[in-house]
Amino acid sequence: MKLIVSANSRKHLNSLLEKNIDGVILSIDKLSVNDSFYINVDDLVDLDFKDKEVFVSLNKLMHNGDLDYLRTVLSKLRDKCVRIMFYDMAVYNIAKEYDMVDKLVICQDHLNASVLSNKFYLNRGIKSSYVTSDITKDELLEIKDKSGMEIFFLGYGYAPIFYSRRYLISNYLKYIDENNDGKKYEIVSDTGVVYPIDEEKFGTTIYTEKPINLINYLDELDKIDYLVLKSNKIDDSEFNKMVDKFINREHIDNEYIGFFNKKTIYKVK
Amino acid sequence: MKKVELLAPAGNLERLKIALLYGADAVYFGGRNYSLRANAKNLDISEIDEACKYAHNLGKKVYVTVNIVFHTEDTLGITDYLKDLEKCGVDAIIVSDPLIIDVIHDNKINIPIHISTQYSSVNIETVKFWKSLGVERVVLGRECSRDEIKEIIDKTGVEIETFIHGAMCSSYSGRCVLSNYFTNRDANRGGCAQICRWNFDLIKDGKKLDNDIKFTMCSKDLCMLEYLTDMIDIGIKSLKVEGRMRSIYYIAVVINNYRRAIDDYYNGTLTDENLRMYRHELDKVANRDNVAQFYNKFPGMDEQYFLGRDEVSNQEFLGIVDDYDGEYVTVISKNFFKPGDKVEIISPDRETFSFILGEIYDEDGNVLDASRHPENRVKFKLDKEVKRFDMLRSYEL
Structure with a gap:
């Protein structure tokens, strides 16, 4: 199992590249969402990745107005030694035209949760899948065993659980006549659970109450090809410490594991 | 001239009959499995068979939603189910998980495929992708503007369906699992608990905002009556009303008033006065304020709902x-x-x-x-x- 990480800034990225990780994920400005650090595609050449694998994220839902720039970015990535995590099939369609489908990792936050769904994409030449965190360990391992896909899974980090195109924080603050000058926002449910919420250029995202952390399950996850450690919303030093713990396969107490050991209810009645 | 299709929700056979009687050209509903709106009664195979016969006798169509995001265990039995739907003669299935496309093709099942809004297809290339797989129709994401819809129609040649009336997801459809995390009910398998309509406190830089009006993600409902003629003119093929859980009265009123507006338009008799009358009728059964959302502008504060639920009881x-x-x-x-x-x-x-x-x-x-x-x-x-x-x-x- 390989460990790949995202970073909160260029400086943070450099500190992570010093570690014994296998790769990094970089979100490309204007074509990705749900991250804390975005770079311009042209800046990739300036970075020394120290022989680590490089993944770029193009995980935005593309609208027509994004397509020209998407073409530009994909053409620039065509000859680079990077792989592309994507959500929208527009990325696939253009990548196919550019003969670069082999670079693609499908990454659809909450879709693509079965063996057959993954096989659908494999049948179209997409060989890698960043599988949703909405499934259990058994479901994940079955997908790995039976889909024929190279599998990525979130090992540590906040998972987005709601993504809207709307500016929900701005709209609310305007409605109650409050300044939108906060650096950090959260919402609290009536049961007192606090969820991080972010408004970005392309909309609003709500995240899990805590970072999902599967560090205590690394032995069971050994078959998974790539474990993703996401830094978004986590302090640099705290994140780096956890990365070290993953590298050293340490155990921790009180980890939050989302649905890893718990099924969601399909039928309510 | 072929009229635009008016597509109505039908949570059960009674609603289906009412929808068709009150002017729908086609209805959509879920089967007992594999469909979002798991809380709707939905139809078993014998009822789907009856629904098809009833609708086809009237020269109308039946679409069945098979639109959950499948987990592996859910895929058991799907091939047989699709074969059963084929035997019933359903006119199309509405899917969000593309695995269904492979199952249909691999088993030579002859049912046209419509891509659900749940997949959030919102651009030309994605629609072209579906077209390359033989998909007949795409239900666009509700975040598309009028110009985006028109461009997709003009440049893909794929049949496009859009929503014209009813409740809205606040998120991009398919990108919300709040229900999973708040209630353990799987939003993408029919268990949506509408968390986006709940009230929350908003914390700004560690401090809870002290306001009687709570934070919510709730959007106002959709009503496209005033844009109906434009939607027809830009080439949308099917106009869909949301609401498989709605009452027969709601379905009758909403469908009948859109029916009348569409017919007036094709007959050249649609006047401002008629539109006002139809709007008045739609407002009588409205649960919440309704607006055009993303069609004519980027929605802001006025397209959201901050005053809590205001359900109409339909006691009239x-x-x-x-x-x-x-x-x-x-x-x-x-x-x-x-x-x-x-x-x-x-x-x-x-x-x-x-x-x-x-x-x-x-x-x-x-x-x-x-x-x-x-x-x-x-x-x-x-x-x-x-x-x-x-x-x-x-x-x-």
């Missing part, structure tokens, strides 16, 4: 006509009414008329002081002809 719906013998009408009661009430009858194909209720009777001819219980059969005298499935409601200006 008094009963549905079951029979008329030329003198007495029999209705199946839905809400309280009594002699002396001013009421009106709405009908799919005749103008609404009002009258004062005279004496009312039970089935045995006993005089009643009021109709107090839902689902009772109640009679009263009426000198105007009415038909089965006409609806009795309170008179309102």
Whole structure:
């Protein structure tokens, strides 16, 4: 199992590249969402990745107005030694035209949760899948065993659980006549659970109450090809410490594991 | 000229019949499995068969939603189910998980495929991708603007369906699992608990904002009546009404008023006055304020709802006509009414008329002081002809 990480800034990225990780994920400005650090595609050449694998994220839902720039970015990535995590099939369609489908990792936050769904994409030449965190360990391992896909899974980090195109924080603050000058926002449910919420250029995202952390399950996850450690919303030093713990396969107490050991209810009645 | 399709929700056979009778060209519903809206009654295979026969006899169409995001265990039995749907003669299935496309092709099942709005297809290339797989129609994401829809239609040649009326997801469809994390109910497998309509406190830089109005993600509902003609003109093929869980009265009123507006448009008789009248009718059954959302502008504060739920109880719906013998009408009661009430009858194909209720009777001819219980059969005298499935409601200006 390989460990790949995202970073909160260029400086943070450099500190992570010093570690014994296998790769990094970089979100490309204007074509990705749900991250804390975005770079311009042209800046990739300036970075020394120290022989680590490089993944770029193009995980935005593309609208027509994004397509020209998407073409530009994909053409620039065509000859680079990077792989592309994507959500929208527009990325696939253009990548196919550019003969670069082999670079693609499908990454659809909450879709693509079965063996057959993954096989659908494999049948179209997409060989890698960043599988949703909405499934259990058994479901994940079955997908790995039976889909024929190279599998990525979130090992540590906040998972987005709601993504809207709307500016929900701005709209609310305007409605109650409050300044939108906060650096950090959260919402609290009536049961007192606090969820991080972010408004970005392309909309609003709500995240899990805590970072999902599967560090205590690394032995069971050994078959998974790539474990993703996401830094978004986590302090640099705290994140780096956890990365070290993953590298050293340490155990921790009180980890939050989302649905890893718990099924969601399909039928309510 | 081929008219645009008016597509109605049908959570069960009764709603299906009402929707078709009140003017829908096609209906959509879920089967007992594999469909979002797991809380709707939905239809079993024998009912789907009956639905197809009923609709096809009227020259209308039936689409079945198979639109969950499948987990591996859910895929057991899907091939047989799709073969059953083929035997029933459904006109298309609406899918969000593309695994269905492979199952359909691999098993040579002959059912056209429509891509659900749940996949959030919002651009030309994605629609072209579906087209390359033989998909017949794409239901676009509700975040598309008018110009985006038109560009997709012009540049892909794929049949495009869009929503015209009903509740909205606040998120991109498919990108919300709040229900999973708040209630353990799987949003993408039909368990959506509408967390986006809950109230929350907002914390700004560690400090809870002290305001009586709570934070919510809730969006106002969609109503595209005023943009209907433009939607037809830009080439949308199917106009969809949301609401498989809605009452028969809601379906009747919404579908019938869109039907009338569409027909007026094609007949050259759609006037501002007619539009105002249809809008007035739609507002009577509206649960929340409704707006055009993303179609004409980027939605902001005014397209959201911060005042909590304001559900209309539909108590104005008094009963549905079951029979008329030329003198007495029999209705199946839905809400309280009594002699002396001013009421009106709405009908799919005749103008609404009002009258004062005279004496009312039970089935045995006993005089009643009021109709107090839902689902009772109640009679009263009426000198105007009415038909089965006409609806009795309170008179309102």
